[in-house]
Amino acid sequence: MKxxxxxxxxxxxxxxxxxxxxSLAPDVIYxxxxxxxxxxxxxxxxxxxxxxxxxxxGKNFAGLVHPDxxxxxxxxxxxxxxxxxxxxxxxxxxxxxxxxxxGEFSAGPDIANGKVVGQIGIARDNTEKRRRxxxxxxxxxxxxxxxxxxxxNRTLRKLAKILVPQFAxxxxxxxxxxxxxxxxxxxxxxxxxxxxxxxxxxxxxKEVNTEEENQKTLESLARGESILYPLLTDxxxxxxxxxxxxxxxxxxxxxxxxxxxxxxxxKKVLGSISLVSARMDRLYDETDLKFVQEIGKLAGHAIExxxxxYEAQSEIKKRKKTExxxxxxxxxxxxxLKNISDGIAVQDEKGKLIYVNDAIxxxxxxxxxxxxxxxxxxxxxxxxxxxxxxxNISLExxxxxxxxxxxxxxxxxINYRSxxxxxxxWSQVTSRPVFDNLGRVTTVVTVISDLTQAxxxxxxxxxxxxxxxxxxxxxxxxxxxxxxxxxxxxGRRDLNLGYLDKIDxxxxxxxxxxxDLLDLSRIQSGKIEYKIDKFDIGKxxxxxxxxxxxxxxxxxxxxxxxxxxxxxxxxxxxxQVLVNLMTNAIKYSPNGGKVVVSVxxxxxxVRVSVKDFGIGIAPHEVDKIFDRFYRVKDAKGRTFPGLGxxxxxxxxxxxxxxxxxxxxxxxxxxxxxNFRLPDRL
Amino acid sequence: xxxxxxxxxxxxILDVVxxxxxxxxxxxxxxxxxxxxxxxxxxxxxxxLLDILLSGEDGRDLAKRIKKNKKxxxxxxxxLSAYPDARKSTIEAGANDFISKxxxxxxxxxxxxxxxxx
Numbered sequence: 098m099k100x101x102x103x104x105x106x107x108x109x110x111x112x113x114x115x116x117x118x119x120s121l122a123p124d125v126i127y128x129x130x131x132x133x134x135x136x137x138x139x140x141x142x143x144x145x146x147x148x149x150x151x152x153x154x155g156k157n158f159a160g161l162v163h164p165d166x167x168x169x170x171x172x173x174x175x176x177x178x179x180x181x182x183x184x185x186x187x188x189x190x191x192x193x194x195x196x197x198x199x200g201e202f203s204a205g206p207d208i209a210n211g212k213v214v215g216q217i218g219i220a221r222d223n224t225e226k227r228r229r230x231x232x233x234x235x236x237x238x239x240x241x242x243x244x245x246x247x248x249x250n251r252t253l254r255k256l257a258k259i260l261v262p263q264f265a266x267x268x269x270x271x272x273x274x275x276x277x278x279x280x281x282x283x284x285x286x287x288x289x290x291x292x293x294x295x296x297x298x299x300x301x302x303k304e305v306n307t308e309e310e311n312q313k314t315l316e317s318l319a320r321g322e323s324i325l326y327p328l329l330t331d332x333x334x335x336x337x338x339x340x341x342x343x344x345x346x347x348x349x350x351x352x353x354x355x356x357x358x359x360x361x362x363x364k365k366v367l368g369s370i371s372l373v374s375a376r377m378d379r380l381y382d383e384t385d386l387k388f389v390q391e392i393g394k395l396a397g398h399a400i401e402x403x404x405x406x407y408e409a410q411s412e413i414k415k416r417k418k419t420e421x422x423x424x425x426x427x428x429x430x431x432x433x434l435k436n437i438s439d440g441i442a443v444q445d446e447k448g449k450l451i452y453v454n455d456a457i458x459x460x461x462x463x464x465x466x467x468x469x470x471x472x473x474x475x476x477x478x479x480x481x482x483x484x485x486x487x488x489n490i491s492l493e494x495x496x497x498x499x500x501x502x503x504x505x506x507x508x509x510x511i512n513y514r515s516x517x518x519x520x521x522x523w524s525q526v527t528s529r530p531v532f533d534n535l536g537r538v539t540t541v542v543t544v545i546s547d548l549t550q551a552x553x554x555x556x557x558x559x560x561x562x563x564x565x566x567x568x569x570x571x572x573x574x575x576x577x578x579x580x581x582x583x584x585x586x587x588g589r590r591d592l593n594l595g596y597l598d599k600i601d602x603x604x605x606x607x608x609x610x611x612x613d614l615l616d617l618s619r620i621q622s623g624k625i626e627y628k629i630d631k632f633d634i635g636k637x638x639x640x641x642x643x644x645x646x647x648x649x650x651x652x653x654x655x656x657x658x659x660x661x662x663x664x665x666x667x668x669x670x671x672x673q674v675l676v677n678l679m680t681n682a683i684k685y686s687p688n689g690g691k692v693v694v695s696v697x698x699x700x701x702x703v704r705v706s707v708k709d710f711g712i713g714i715a716p717h718e719v720d721k722i723f724d725r726f727y728r729v730k731d732a733k734g735r736t737f738p739g740l741g742x743x744x745x746x747x748x749x750x751x752x753x754x755x756x757x758x759x760x761x762x763x764x765x766x767x768x769x770x771n772f773r774l775p776d777r778l
Numbered sequence: 779x780x781x782x783x784x785x786x787x788x789x790x791i792l793d794v795v796x797x798x799x800x801x802x803x804x805x806x807x808x809x810x811x812x813x814x815x816x817x818x819x820x821x822x823x824x825x826x827l828l829d830i831l832l833s834g835e836d837g838r839d840l841a842k843r844i845k846k847n848k849k850x851x852x853x854x855x856x857x858l859s860a861y862p863d864a865r866k867s868t869i870e871a872g873a874n875d876f877i878s879k880x881x882x883x884x885x886x887x888x889x890x891x892x893x894x895x896x
Binding site: 563566567568570571572573574575576577578579581582585599602603 | 788791861882
């Protein structure tokens with residue numbers, strides 16, 4: 098026996114002094130016999146475990162050890178029997194209320210008379226310490242998780258997953274969104290159970306007014322209330338759960354304890370964490386509640402941070418989007434200004450160009466806007482300017498100059514000839530001054546619209562009116578003459594009634610002209626009417642050619658026609674087109690010669706061509722001949738009689754028959770006008 | 779009998795003008811184009827009625843040529859046109875008078891008479 102070692106079996110220690118030391122010790126001091134039977138237990142055992150010492154004296158110690166820890170306990174037991182002393186090891190001990198306790202043990206051989214008779218040991222209750230350590234560890238882990246991601250949805254899921262199964266069998270997390278309690282997570286270590294729980298909730302939501310329940314819960318949470326049910330007895334369940342079915346379920350699940358804490362940020366309730374135990378060895382107490390409340394606070398901070406972050410993010414996003422939109426609209430505006438056909442120039446208060454678009458730069462004879470801006474003050478000087486009446490106007494009268502001196506929106510139609518290119522153009526020039534709040538001109542925006550084409554059309558229209566009246570007057574002159582002669586010869590025997598035929602022919606000419614004029618106006622207003630019938634295209638061409646042979650003997654008309662095909666269309670209008678093409682062929686081959694008219698079968702249609710060997714059409718005029726009022730000029734720049742609308746009308750008629758009218762021509766060699774009509778309209 | 783040369787590219791006009799003038803005892807020569815100098819080889823007309831619009835040539839150019847030719851410069855020219863505002867340009871081209879189409883025959887006869895007398 099060494100000094101300082103305790104041995105109850107030793108008679109030396111049977112004295113009261115030692116007994117009272119042992120009984121005062123806060124730790125459990127025990128002895129085991131060689132077969133593991135508990136031979137003594139100090140009184141601390143009762144206080145710590147809830148058992149009476151009598152419950153265990155004479156019984157095997159294995160009954161007190163957590164089954165998982167038993168192998169370790171036995172190993173150490175054997176070691177101590179061999180004489181070894183083992184310090185500081187932990188075993189879980191089963192307490193009276195099935196709760197596990199953590200004991201920190203030191204044990205050695207119990208020696209009597211130099212022989213090992215068993216084990217002697219001392220055990221300290223480490224349950225609280227371990228729990229605190231566990232909780233600290235858990236809190237550290239939880240805060241790590243809660244701060245790891247700003248997606249609080251995901252974070253809370255993760256949190257629920259570490260709470261279950263470590264601290265609970267079931268765990269749910271709710272958050273408050275727009276005044277409503279929304280279940281975010283249901284966790285259980287077995288995913289099939291989670292599925293079952295969610296399904297049950299869905300089913301239940303149809304039968305029970307969950308809204309009311311949620312409202313109550315919300316109110317309670319808002320008061321910052323936590324709930325702790327350390328032990329869910331049947332009685333308690335009956336009191337708490339109103340719905341019979343729910344009670345059954347709870348019973349079936351064997352739920353034993355419940356904790357619910359609010360997730361708070363300051364005084365604001367953000368949600369709740371609920372934990373449920375389904376084990377008798379895991380009941381909740383105040384310490385657990387405090388611990389979960391701690392987690393609730395951490396979660397609250399995490400959610401708040403995440404919300405701040407998201408608000409910041411969405412603010413950033415919104416700003417980025419606005420910037421993007423602004424950039425886009427700026428780009429679009431730039432593209433529009435760049436591509437617009439009107440010229441746009443912006444000048445500063447001194448008249449220096451600060452922006453010009455492509456149109457104005459190119460129209461002014463520069464290669465690029467940059468080049469024009471580089472020659473800022475020169476641009477208006479490079480033109481000879483005239484007004485609509487052909488009078489020279491000084492630069493000072495140019496709208497941009499007038500706007501610079503404060504005139505509101507000056508505008509003028511200007512004819513300008515570029516000194517650089519020699520090109521002559523008509524433009525509508527409008528300037529607009531921009532004022533600052535002191536009424537000073539800061540910039541001038543000038544828009545130059547090209548009127549050249551409009552002016553050209555206007556000119557052609559004027560020409561047309563004068564040509565049309567000329568064409569109308571010629572037959573009228575003849576008619577007047579014949580009428581004069583008839584009157585003069587009235588009553589005379591040699592009165593020439595042949596004059597009437599001549600008058601009639603002139604009237605036909607007039608009717609034809611008026612018809613053309615009407616057609617033109619109908620086409621322009623889209624009111625031309627077609628009488629659609631079946632007709633033989635071959636016969637139609639033949640008839641027209643025969644009519645021409647009667648009237649005209651200056652040209653040799655050759656008909657090449659082997660086609661007798663029925664088409665659908667307006668026979669009169671198609672005749673009109675052919676008459677027009679043949680009239681042109683004759684008119685534009687003033688030195689006589691052949692005119693060849695052919696009809697050819699084509700896939701899905703018929704092609705009619707009128708070929709002459711006359712003056713032909715210059716390549717630059719080919720595109721224009723189908724325009725209104727356009728008349729081809731000869732080599733000396735002279736036009737031919739006619740309204741200049743025949744091809745325009747013909748083109749329209751053929752288009753309306755879903756056909757095509759086109760020309761192949763060589764200047765000086767003649768032209769072939771073709772039109773193709775489809776079999777089916 | 780006074781002799782008048784009528785130049786117009788419209789055969790119908792030529793036809794009717796010829797008949798009217800003949801009915802007033804003028805001797806009438808006609809041409810549909812500007813190739814008239816062959817016609818002038820014989821004895822010269824006392825007046826030329828000339829339309830502006832000739833196929834292939836502007837009547838005013840022809841008027842200039844007639845007035846430049848020593849042989850024909852004295853012949854009075856009356857120009858015709860359906861363009862009423864062509865008077866100025868015809869006079870500038872050397873025409874002695876102008877009448878716009880369609881005309882009253884009485885006016886035509888008056889203008890012809892007036893210019894032939896000069």
